[in-house]
Amino acid sequence: MKLKKFLCIATHLLLANCYSQSSASAGQNDARSAVQGSLPFDLVSGFLIVVQGQIGSMDGLRFIFDTGTTHTVIDTSMVNRLRLHRHRRSAKTVVFDKTIFVELAEIPEMRIGPLHAVSVSVGVAKLDEYSKLAQHVDGIIGLDLLSRNKSLTIDYEHKIVSFEISESESVSRTQSTCFITRLYVQGLPVDLLVDTGLDGIILYRNRLRARLPAMSLRSELTDVWMGPLHLKQARIPDVRISDASEERSVYLLDERPGSTPPSLDGVFGPATLHAKRIQFDFSAGVIRWE
Numbered sequence: 359m360k361l362k363k364f365l366c367i368a369t370h371l372l373l374a375n376c377y378s379q380s381s382a383s384a385g386q387n388d389a390r391s392a393v394q395g396s397l398p399f400d401l402v403s404g405f406l407i408v409v410q411g412q413i414g415s416m417d418g419l420r421f422i423f424d425t426g427t428t429h430t431v432i433d434t435s436m437v438n439r440l441r442l443h444r445h446r447r448s449a450k451t452v453v454f455d456k457t458i459f460v461e462l463a464e465i466p467e468m469r470i471g472p473l474h475a476v477s478v479s480v481g482v483a484k485l486d487e488y489s490k491l492a493q494h495v496d497g498i499i500g501l502d503l504l505s506r507n508k509s510l511t512i513d514y515e516h517k518i519v520s521f522e523i524s525e526s527e528s529v530s531r532t533q534s535t536c537f538i539t540r541l542y543v544q545g546l547p548v549d550l551l552v553d554t555g556l557d558g559i560i561l562y563r564n565r566l567r568a569r570l571p572a573m574s575l576r577s578e579l580t581d582v583w584m585g586p587l588h589l590k591q592a593r594i595p596d597v598r599i600s601d602a603s604e605e606r607s608v609y610l611l612d613e614r615p616g617s618t619p620p621s622l623d624g625v626f627g628p629a630t631l632h633a634k635r636i637q638f639d640f641s642a643g644v645i646r647w648e
Contacts, residue, residue, distance in 0.1 A: 395472025396520040399423070399512075405557040405629035407512060408495060409519060411470035414440060419496040421470060423512075423519065425504065425537060425638060426553025426625065431481040432497035437463050444482065468503075472521050475503055498555075501536065504638070511637040512554070514629075537638060537645055539626055542598040546570045548623035552645060556627035563590070563610040565623055576605055587611070599631065606630075 400408040407423040413436065437444065445462040461482040468475045486493040504510055509522040537552040541559075546569055548561065566573060576593040583589070590610040597606040614622065628636050633647040 394521060394523045396518050397471030399517055399519050401514070401517055403557065405554075405627060407519065407554055409470060409499075411468065411499075413465055413468050413496075416440060420494065422495050422498045422555060423504065424498050424500055424553070424555040426551060426555050427498055427500035428536065429481055429502050430478065430497065430500045431460065431483050431485070432463070432465070433485045433495070434482055436496050437461075437482050440465075445479070470499060470503070471519065472523055473503065473507065475506070478503070505640045508641045509637055509639045511635055512628075513635045515634040537643075538622070539645060541626070542603075543594060544570060544573060544596045546573075549621060550624045550626035551618075551622060552628055553625050554628060556625055558627050558630055559606065559608045559624065560589070561608050561610055561624040562614040562622075563612050565614055579610070582609060 397409055402408050408420055409423060410417075411419050411421050413419060413432075416439070419436070436442075442463045442465060445464070462479055463482050465478040465480055466476065468478050480497070485495065485498070507521050507523060511520040511522075513520065538549050539552050541548050541550060543561070543566065546566070548566070550559070550561075574595060576595050579590040579592045581588065582591045590612075591607065592610065593605055593607050595605045596603050597608070598604075611624075614620070628645070628647070631647055636645065636647040638645055
């Protein structure tokens, strides 16, 4: 499995709002009859959602849809090509165990399918420095833009993203909503950030060991490196995501990153569900899949 290296690239920008106002649950629902727009996507490496969009008059740009990123980030090359205005201030953000600073720029207009935004403040970074998976994209669309929809449905079977556009102009232009879902590991409830930019499940090992000292592993731990980050991979029995309990391959990170809330137990990539469709319902604050 390939792991995402730009996880929560701008989480620190809106972290307080993100976690204090979010929740998630699992269920089944088909909301296609309510959608107001859609566009196709490429599924990169089996999990990464990449769509085409437009900034100003420049069309055919490629963007990653990322529910694990709170603030939209575009590549430095795009800012230079479009001659966008850069703010004098910068923003501090945390990428796992590393703190970085990103510039801020103002985009006059952006279109991603039916999603239209004007006067968008975005982070600016050299994306290929944080992930090989971001080498051929122009930006990462975060929850500051995605959450302007009432709901967002990812159809993995037909490779289509569908939008239910919010009819109210009162939707916040800056507030994001992070989704957190609850899994059970050998009977222990664990709360995980839902991140479409991640392939697999990451659990914070020391936090789990403190709460579940007798946690059993089905296989030996193997080393996995994600840039400078050292992870362990193992198979854990009795992992329950919805109704069924099964053995799952997971990645273990010893320490919880300092940028995440103390209550968070890890990160969950929804592609691991192998679902046909996943709906992010921003208006209700829930996740549904089938």
